[in-house]
Amino acid sequence: xxxxxxxxxxxxxxxxxxxxxxxxxxxxxxxxxxxxxxxxxxxxxxxxxxxxxxxxxxxxxxxxxxxxxxxxxxxxxxxxxxxxxxxxxxxxxxxxxxxxxxxxxxxxxxxxxxxxxxxxxxxxxxxxxxxxxxxxxxxxxxxxxxxxxxxxxxxxxxxxxxxxxxxxxxxxxxxxxxxxxxxxxxxxxxxxxxxxxxxxxxxxxxxxxxxxxxxxxxxxxxxxxxxxxxxxxxxxxxxxxxxxxxxxxxxxxxxxxxxxxxxxxxxxxxxxxxxxxxxxxxxxxxxxxxxxxxxxxxxxxxxxxxxxxxxxxxxxxxxxxxxxxxxxxxxxxxxxxxxxxxxxxxxxxxxxxxxxxxxxx
Ligand SMILES: Nc1nc2c(ncn2[C@@H]2O[C@H](COP(=O)(O)OP(=O)(O)O)[C@@H](O)[C@H]2O)c(=O)[nH]1
Ligand SMILES: [Mg+2]
Numbered sequence: 232x233x234x235x236x237x238x239x240x241x242x243x244x245x246x247x248x249x250x251x252x253x254x255x256x257x258x259x260x261x262x263x264x265x266x267x268x269x270x271x272x273x274x275x276x277x278x279x280x281x282x283x284x285x286x287x288x289x290x291x292x293x294x295x296x297x298x299x300x301x302x303x304x305x306x307x308x309x310x311x312x313x314x315x316x317x318x319x320x321x322x323x324x325x326x327x328x329x330x331x332x333x334x335x336x337x338x339x340x341x342x343x344x345x346x347x348x349x350x351x352x353x354x355x356x357x358x359x360x361x362x363x364x365x366x367x368x369x370x371x372x373x374x375x376x377x378x379x380x381x382x383x384x385x386x387x388x389x390x391x392x393x394x395x396x397x398x399x400x401x402x403x404x405x406x407x408x409x410x411x412x413x414x415x416x417x418x419x420x421x422x423x424x425x426x427x428x429x430x431x432x433x434x435x436x437x438x439x440x441x442x443x444x445x446x447x448x449x450x451x452x453x454x455x456x457x458x459x460x461x462x463x464x465x466x467x468x469x470x471x472x473x474x475x476x477x478x479x480x481x482x483x484x485x486x487x488x489x490x491x492x493x494x495x496x497x498x499x500x501x502x503x504x505x506x507x508x509x510x511x512x513x514x515x516x517x518x519x520x521x522x523x524x525x526x527x528x529x530x531x532x533x534x535x536x537x538x539x540x541x542x543x544x545x546x547x548x549x550x551x552x553x554x555x556x557x558x559x560x561x562x563x564x565x566x567x568x569x570x571x572x573x574x575x576x577x578x579x580x581x582x583x584x585x586x587x588x589x590x591x592x
Pocket of ligand 2: 332333334418
Protein backbone atom coordinates (compact mmCIF):
# COMPACT_ATOMS: atom_id res chain seq x y z
CA UNK A 232 0.00 0.00 0.00
CA UNK A 233 1.32 3.38 -0.89
CA UNK A 234 1.44 6.10 1.65
CA UNK A 235 -1.37 7.98 0.02
CA UNK A 236 -3.64 4.94 0.25
CA UNK A 237 -3.05 4.57 3.93
CA UNK A 238 -3.57 8.23 4.31
CA UNK A 239 -6.90 8.51 2.64
CA UNK A 240 -8.48 5.15 2.23
CA UNK A 241 -11.77 4.17 3.76
CA UNK A 242 -11.90 1.88 6.69
CA UNK A 243 -14.37 -0.58 8.04
CA UNK A 244 -17.26 0.82 10.03
CA UNK A 245 -17.33 -2.22 12.28
CA UNK A 246 -15.24 -0.66 15.01
CA UNK A 247 -12.19 -2.63 14.06
CA UNK A 248 -9.60 0.09 14.18
CA UNK A 249 -8.78 2.55 11.47
CA UNK A 250 -6.14 3.25 8.93
CA UNK A 251 -6.25 7.03 8.87
CA UNK A 252 -2.65 8.11 9.11
CA UNK A 253 -3.24 11.69 9.93
CA UNK A 254 -5.87 13.38 11.92
CA UNK A 255 -6.13 16.98 12.92
CA UNK A 256 -6.66 16.03 16.50
CA UNK A 257 -4.30 13.17 17.38
CA UNK A 258 -5.76 12.73 20.86
CA UNK A 259 -9.24 11.99 19.67
CA UNK A 260 -7.81 9.55 17.16
CA UNK A 261 -6.07 7.38 19.70
CA UNK A 262 -9.09 7.47 21.89
CA UNK A 263 -11.26 6.15 19.05
CA UNK A 264 -8.73 3.65 17.81
CA UNK A 265 -8.58 1.79 21.09
CA UNK A 266 -12.30 1.23 21.10
CA UNK A 267 -13.44 -2.15 19.87
CA UNK A 268 -17.20 -1.93 20.31
CA UNK A 269 -19.28 -0.14 17.66
CA UNK A 270 -19.35 3.61 18.09
CA UNK A 271 -22.47 5.66 18.66
CA UNK A 272 -23.61 8.37 16.26
CA UNK A 273 -22.53 10.98 18.82
CA UNK A 274 -19.02 9.60 18.89
CA UNK A 275 -18.80 9.64 15.12
CA UNK A 276 -20.06 13.19 14.97
CA UNK A 277 -17.63 14.32 17.64
CA UNK A 278 -14.75 12.77 15.71
CA UNK A 279 -15.87 14.31 12.44
CA UNK A 280 -16.23 17.76 14.01
CA UNK A 281 -12.75 17.43 15.49
CA UNK A 282 -11.41 16.89 12.00
CA UNK A 283 -10.55 13.26 12.63
CA UNK A 284 -10.13 11.89 9.13
CA UNK A 285 -10.31 8.24 10.13
CA UNK A 286 -13.68 8.87 11.74
CA UNK A 287 -14.85 10.72 8.66
CA UNK A 288 -13.81 7.80 6.47
CA UNK A 289 -15.59 5.31 8.69
CA UNK A 290 -18.76 7.38 8.72
CA UNK A 291 -18.67 7.60 4.91
CA UNK A 292 -18.29 3.83 4.79
CA UNK A 293 -21.50 3.63 6.83
CA UNK A 294 -23.23 5.86 4.29
CA UNK A 295 -22.07 3.53 1.54
CA UNK A 296 -23.09 0.38 3.37
CA UNK A 297 -26.19 -1.53 2.30
CA UNK A 298 -26.82 -2.97 5.78
CA UNK A 299 -29.97 -1.46 7.32
CA UNK A 300 -28.27 -1.01 10.70
CA UNK A 301 -25.39 0.90 9.15
CA UNK A 302 -27.75 3.06 7.17
CA UNK A 303 -29.81 3.98 10.18
CA UNK A 304 -26.64 4.95 12.02
CA UNK A 305 -25.45 6.89 8.96
CA UNK A 306 -28.72 8.84 8.82
CA UNK A 307 -28.33 9.71 12.48
CA UNK A 308 -24.79 10.95 11.87
CA UNK A 309 -25.83 12.98 8.82
CA UNK A 310 -28.70 14.52 10.75
CA UNK A 311 -26.35 15.64 13.51
CA UNK A 312 -23.83 16.99 11.01
CA UNK A 313 -26.39 19.01 9.06
CA UNK A 314 -26.22 22.14 11.24
CA UNK A 315 -22.47 22.32 10.57
CA UNK A 316 -22.80 21.74 6.84
CA UNK A 317 -23.44 24.02 3.90
CA UNK A 318 -20.47 26.31 4.45
CA UNK A 319 -18.53 25.26 1.43
CA UNK A 320 -18.24 25.84 -2.26
CA UNK A 321 -19.20 22.70 -4.15
CA UNK A 322 -17.68 22.27 -7.58
CA UNK A 323 -18.43 19.49 -10.06
CA UNK A 324 -15.75 18.58 -12.58
CA UNK A 325 -16.75 16.41 -15.49
CA UNK A 326 -15.42 15.24 -18.85
CA UNK A 327 -14.58 11.99 -20.61
CA UNK A 328 -11.99 9.62 -19.11
CA UNK A 329 -8.49 10.85 -19.91
CA UNK A 330 -9.43 14.50 -20.43
CA UNK A 331 -7.44 15.41 -17.33
CA UNK A 332 -9.97 15.80 -14.50
CA UNK A 333 -7.79 14.27 -11.79
CA UNK A 334 -4.72 16.16 -12.95
CA UNK A 335 -6.76 19.36 -12.97
CA UNK A 336 -7.93 18.71 -9.43
CA UNK A 337 -4.38 18.03 -8.29
CA UNK A 338 -3.10 21.27 -9.83
CA UNK A 339 -5.95 23.54 -8.78
CA UNK A 340 -6.32 21.78 -5.44
CA UNK A 341 -2.71 22.38 -4.49
CA UNK A 342 -3.00 26.03 -5.33
CA UNK A 343 -6.09 26.62 -3.28
CA UNK A 344 -4.91 24.70 -0.23
CA UNK A 345 -1.85 26.94 -0.26
CA UNK A 346 -4.27 29.84 -0.04
CA UNK A 347 -5.71 28.29 3.11
CA UNK A 348 -8.64 26.30 1.77
CA UNK A 349 -9.45 22.86 3.05
CA UNK A 350 -10.39 20.60 0.18
CA UNK A 351 -12.38 17.38 -0.05
CA UNK A 352 -12.31 15.50 -3.35
CA UNK A 353 -15.07 12.98 -4.02
CA UNK A 354 -14.69 10.93 -7.16
CA UNK A 355 -17.60 9.18 -8.85
CA UNK A 356 -16.15 6.84 -11.42
CA UNK A 357 -18.39 4.03 -12.66
CA UNK A 358 -15.45 2.43 -14.43
CA UNK A 359 -14.07 1.61 -11.01
CA UNK A 360 -16.67 -1.16 -10.74
CA UNK A 361 -14.64 -3.01 -13.32
CA UNK A 362 -11.12 -2.12 -12.34
CA UNK A 363 -9.97 -1.09 -8.94
CA UNK A 364 -6.94 0.22 -10.81
CA UNK A 365 -8.64 3.40 -11.89
CA UNK A 366 -9.01 4.49 -8.29
CA UNK A 367 -5.37 3.80 -7.55
CA UNK A 368 -4.51 5.60 -10.77
CA UNK A 369 -6.39 8.64 -9.58
CA UNK A 370 -4.59 8.59 -6.30
CA UNK A 371 -1.19 8.59 -7.92
CA UNK A 372 -2.42 11.42 -10.13
CA UNK A 373 -3.42 13.36 -7.06
CA UNK A 374 -0.37 12.42 -5.08
CA UNK A 375 0.51 15.77 -3.56
CA UNK A 376 -3.07 16.37 -2.56
CA UNK A 377 -3.40 12.87 -1.14
CA UNK A 378 -0.46 13.58 1.13
CA UNK A 379 -1.65 16.94 2.32
CA UNK A 380 -3.27 17.53 5.67
CA UNK A 381 -5.52 20.12 4.12
CA UNK A 382 -7.01 17.75 1.56
CA UNK A 383 -9.14 14.65 1.84
CA UNK A 384 -9.67 12.35 -1.13
CA UNK A 385 -12.44 9.82 -1.26
CA UNK A 386 -13.23 7.61 -4.27
CA UNK A 387 -16.85 6.65 -4.80
CA UNK A 388 -18.15 3.29 -3.67
CA UNK A 389 -17.59 0.72 -6.37
CA UNK A 390 -20.96 -0.95 -6.14
CA UNK A 391 -24.50 0.07 -6.88
CA UNK A 392 -26.34 2.09 -9.47
CA UNK A 393 -24.98 5.44 -10.52
CA UNK A 394 -27.99 7.18 -9.04
CA UNK A 395 -27.47 5.41 -5.74
CA UNK A 396 -23.78 6.25 -5.75
CA UNK A 397 -24.57 9.88 -6.43
CA UNK A 398 -27.03 10.04 -3.54
CA UNK A 399 -24.36 8.73 -1.23
CA UNK A 400 -21.96 11.33 -2.56
CA UNK A 401 -24.47 14.00 -1.68
CA UNK A 402 -24.70 12.71 1.87
CA UNK A 403 -20.92 12.51 2.02
CA UNK A 404 -20.71 16.22 1.19
CA UNK A 405 -22.50 17.04 4.46
CA UNK A 406 -20.01 15.06 6.50
CA UNK A 407 -17.03 16.63 4.74
CA UNK A 408 -18.43 20.08 5.41
CA UNK A 409 -19.01 19.26 9.06
CA UNK A 410 -15.38 18.11 9.17
CA UNK A 411 -14.35 21.61 8.12
CA UNK A 412 -13.66 21.20 4.40
CA UNK A 413 -14.73 24.45 2.83
CA UNK A 414 -14.19 23.45 -0.78
CA UNK A 415 -15.59 20.26 -2.28
CA UNK A 416 -14.59 18.94 -5.68
CA UNK A 417 -16.65 16.18 -7.20
CA UNK A 418 -15.04 14.39 -10.11
CA UNK A 419 -17.41 12.53 -12.38
CA UNK A 420 -17.07 10.86 -15.75
CA UNK A 421 -18.99 12.75 -18.39
CA UNK A 422 -20.91 9.95 -19.99
CA UNK A 423 -24.51 10.31 -18.89
CA UNK A 424 -26.62 9.85 -15.80
CA UNK A 425 -24.00 10.67 -13.24
CA UNK A 426 -23.55 14.29 -14.15
CA UNK A 427 -27.24 15.04 -14.00
CA UNK A 428 -27.07 13.81 -10.43
CA UNK A 429 -23.83 15.67 -9.74
CA UNK A 430 -25.16 18.83 -11.31
CA UNK A 431 -27.93 18.75 -8.75
CA UNK A 432 -25.49 18.74 -5.84
CA UNK A 433 -22.92 21.35 -6.85
CA UNK A 434 -22.83 25.13 -7.04
CA UNK A 435 -20.58 25.29 -10.08
CA UNK A 436 -20.27 22.75 -12.85
CA UNK A 437 -17.10 22.67 -14.93
CA UNK A 438 -16.80 20.66 -18.13
CA UNK A 439 -13.34 19.73 -19.35
CA UNK A 440 -12.86 19.17 -23.08
CA UNK A 441 -10.04 18.67 -25.54
CA UNK A 442 -9.31 20.69 -28.64
CA UNK A 443 -9.60 19.01 -31.99
CA UNK A 444 -11.53 15.99 -30.80
CA UNK A 445 -15.10 16.98 -31.74
CA UNK A 446 -17.79 16.57 -29.13
CA UNK A 447 -19.20 13.37 -30.64
CA UNK A 448 -15.75 11.92 -30.37
CA UNK A 449 -15.55 13.09 -26.81
CA UNK A 450 -18.82 11.41 -26.00
CA UNK A 451 -20.26 14.55 -24.50
CA UNK A 452 -23.98 14.93 -24.86
CA UNK A 453 -25.50 18.31 -25.63
CA UNK A 454 -27.42 18.19 -22.39
CA UNK A 455 -24.19 18.09 -20.43
CA UNK A 456 -22.85 21.15 -22.19
CA UNK A 457 -26.07 22.89 -21.30
CA UNK A 458 -25.47 22.23 -17.61
CA UNK A 459 -21.92 23.61 -17.67
CA UNK A 460 -21.15 26.93 -15.99
CA UNK A 461 -17.83 26.93 -17.84
CA UNK A 462 -16.09 24.79 -20.41
CA UNK A 463 -12.34 24.47 -20.05
CA UNK A 464 -10.30 23.22 -22.96
CA UNK A 465 -7.49 21.26 -21.34
CA UNK A 466 -4.07 20.09 -22.55
CA UNK A 467 -3.37 23.29 -24.47
CA UNK A 468 0.34 22.55 -23.95
CA UNK A 469 -0.21 19.63 -26.29
CA UNK A 470 -2.76 20.87 -28.80
CA UNK A 471 -1.84 23.28 -31.59
CA UNK A 472 -2.78 26.95 -31.11
CA UNK A 473 -5.00 26.83 -34.15
CA UNK A 474 -6.96 23.82 -32.90
CA UNK A 475 -7.40 25.48 -29.51
CA UNK A 476 -8.69 28.72 -31.03
CA UNK A 477 -11.09 26.80 -33.20
CA UNK A 478 -12.37 24.73 -30.27
CA UNK A 479 -12.93 27.90 -28.22
CA UNK A 480 -14.90 29.40 -31.10
CA UNK A 481 -17.01 26.29 -31.61
CA UNK A 482 -17.89 25.83 -27.96
CA UNK A 483 -18.64 29.51 -27.54
CA UNK A 484 -21.05 29.27 -30.45
CA UNK A 485 -22.63 26.17 -28.98
CA UNK A 486 -23.11 27.88 -25.60
CA UNK A 487 -24.75 30.89 -27.22
CA UNK A 488 -27.50 28.63 -28.49
CA UNK A 489 -28.70 28.01 -24.98
CA UNK A 490 -31.20 30.33 -23.33
CA UNK A 491 -29.80 32.69 -20.75
CA UNK A 492 -29.37 30.98 -17.41
CA UNK A 493 -31.57 31.91 -14.45
CA UNK A 494 -28.40 32.60 -12.48
CA UNK A 495 -27.65 35.64 -14.60
CA UNK A 496 -24.32 34.00 -15.38
CA UNK A 497 -23.04 33.59 -18.90
CA UNK A 498 -21.13 30.33 -19.25
CA UNK A 499 -17.74 30.89 -20.79
CA UNK A 500 -15.11 28.88 -22.62
CA UNK A 501 -11.60 29.01 -21.21
CA UNK A 502 -8.35 27.16 -21.86
CA UNK A 503 -5.83 25.52 -19.56
CA UNK A 504 -3.15 22.97 -19.09
CA UNK A 505 -3.68 20.94 -15.95
CA UNK A 506 -0.13 19.70 -16.43
CA UNK A 507 1.77 22.98 -16.73
CA UNK A 508 -0.72 24.98 -14.68
CA UNK A 509 -1.35 27.52 -17.42
CA UNK A 510 -4.82 29.06 -17.13
CA UNK A 511 -5.63 27.31 -13.86
CA UNK A 512 -5.64 30.48 -11.75
CA UNK A 513 -7.99 32.13 -14.22
CA UNK A 514 -10.44 29.28 -13.86
CA UNK A 515 -10.40 29.65 -10.10
CA UNK A 516 -11.01 33.36 -10.56
CA UNK A 517 -13.95 32.55 -12.80
CA UNK A 518 -15.44 30.20 -10.23
CA UNK A 519 -15.12 32.84 -7.54
CA UNK A 520 -16.78 35.41 -9.77
CA UNK A 521 -19.67 33.02 -10.25
CA UNK A 522 -20.03 32.46 -6.52
CA UNK A 523 -19.89 36.19 -5.87
CA UNK A 524 -22.48 37.00 -8.53
CA UNK A 525 -24.92 34.30 -7.46
CA UNK A 526 -24.50 35.06 -3.76
CA UNK A 527 -25.28 38.69 -4.48
CA UNK A 528 -28.30 38.06 -6.68
CA UNK A 529 -29.68 35.33 -4.42
CA UNK A 530 -29.40 32.53 -6.95
CA UNK A 531 -26.86 30.63 -4.86
CA UNK A 532 -29.44 30.07 -2.10
CA UNK A 533 -32.28 29.40 -4.51
CA UNK A 534 -30.27 26.72 -6.29
CA UNK A 535 -29.26 25.04 -3.04
CA UNK A 536 -32.84 25.01 -1.83
CA UNK A 537 -34.04 23.52 -5.09
CA UNK A 538 -31.34 20.91 -4.87
CA UNK A 539 -32.48 20.05 -1.36
CA UNK A 540 -36.02 19.62 -2.65
CA UNK A 541 -34.79 17.44 -5.51
CA UNK A 542 -32.95 15.15 -3.10
CA UNK A 543 -35.94 14.95 -0.84
CA UNK A 544 -38.04 13.48 -3.66
CA UNK A 545 -35.17 11.41 -4.93
CA UNK A 546 -34.79 9.85 -1.51
CA UNK A 547 -38.51 9.11 -1.26
CA UNK A 548 -38.50 7.46 -4.67
CA UNK A 549 -35.53 5.34 -3.81
CA UNK A 550 -36.98 4.15 -0.54
CA UNK A 551 -40.36 3.33 -2.05
CA UNK A 552 -38.62 1.52 -4.86
CA UNK A 553 -36.55 -0.56 -2.48
CA UNK A 554 -39.52 -1.29 -0.27
CA UNK A 555 -41.52 -2.44 -3.27
CA UNK A 556 -38.91 -4.85 -4.58
CA UNK A 557 -38.25 -6.26 -1.13
CA UNK A 558 -41.89 -7.09 -0.53
CA UNK A 559 -42.06 -10.91 -0.17
CA UNK A 560 -45.05 -11.34 -2.48
CA UNK A 561 -43.49 -9.08 -5.12
CA UNK A 562 -40.18 -10.87 -4.82
CA UNK A 563 -41.82 -14.23 -5.25
CA UNK A 564 -43.96 -13.33 -8.26
CA UNK A 565 -41.53 -11.03 -10.07
CA UNK A 566 -39.46 -13.65 -11.96
CA UNK A 567 -42.49 -15.43 -13.44
CA UNK A 568 -44.25 -12.23 -14.39
CA UNK A 569 -41.10 -10.80 -15.92
CA UNK A 570 -40.61 -13.97 -17.93
CA UNK A 571 -44.15 -13.71 -19.31
CA UNK A 572 -43.41 -10.16 -20.46
CA UNK A 573 -40.22 -11.30 -22.15
CA UNK A 574 -42.13 -14.04 -23.96
CA UNK A 575 -44.80 -11.61 -25.08
CA UNK A 576 -47.49 -13.43 -23.10
CA UNK A 577 -48.28 -10.49 -20.84
CA UNK A 578 -48.27 -6.76 -21.53
CA UNK A 579 -45.92 -4.55 -19.51
CA UNK A 580 -48.85 -2.67 -18.04
CA UNK A 581 -50.71 -5.74 -16.88
CA UNK A 582 -47.51 -7.18 -15.48
CA UNK A 583 -46.84 -3.97 -13.56
CA UNK A 584 -50.42 -3.94 -12.31
CA UNK A 585 -50.17 -7.52 -11.05
CA UNK A 586 -47.03 -6.72 -9.08
CA UNK A 587 -48.51 -3.49 -7.75
CA UNK A 588 -51.62 -5.40 -6.67
CA UNK A 589 -49.42 -7.91 -4.90
CA UNK A 590 -47.70 -5.05 -3.09
CA UNK A 591 -50.76 -3.04 -2.08
CA UNK A 592 -52.88 -6.05 -1.18
N1 LIG B 1 -0.06 17.17 -21.94
C1 LIG B 1 -0.99 17.17 -21.01
N2 LIG B 1 -1.39 16.02 -20.44
C2 LIG B 1 -2.33 16.06 -19.48
C3 LIG B 1 -2.92 17.27 -19.06
N3 LIG B 1 -3.82 16.99 -18.11
C4 LIG B 1 -3.81 15.65 -17.93
N4 LIG B 1 -2.90 15.07 -18.76
C5 LIG B 1 -2.60 13.65 -18.87
O1 LIG B 1 -3.73 12.98 -19.38
C6 LIG B 1 -3.86 11.68 -18.79
C7 LIG B 1 -5.22 11.53 -18.15
O2 LIG B 1 -5.32 12.42 -17.06
P1 LIG B 1 -6.32 12.21 -15.84
O3 LIG B 1 -6.16 13.41 -14.97
O4 LIG B 1 -6.17 10.89 -15.24
O5 LIG B 1 -7.71 12.26 -16.60
P2 LIG B 1 -9.18 11.90 -16.04
O6 LIG B 1 -9.48 10.50 -16.49
O7 LIG B 1 -10.07 12.89 -16.73
O8 LIG B 1 -9.17 12.05 -14.56
C8 LIG B 1 -2.72 11.55 -17.81
O9 LIG B 1 -1.68 10.85 -18.41
C9 LIG B 1 -2.32 12.99 -17.54
O10 LIG B 1 -0.96 13.10 -17.19
C10 LIG B 1 -2.48 18.49 -19.68
O11 LIG B 1 -2.92 19.59 -19.40
N5 LIG B 1 -1.51 18.36 -20.65
MG1 LIG C 1 -9.73 10.74 -12.99
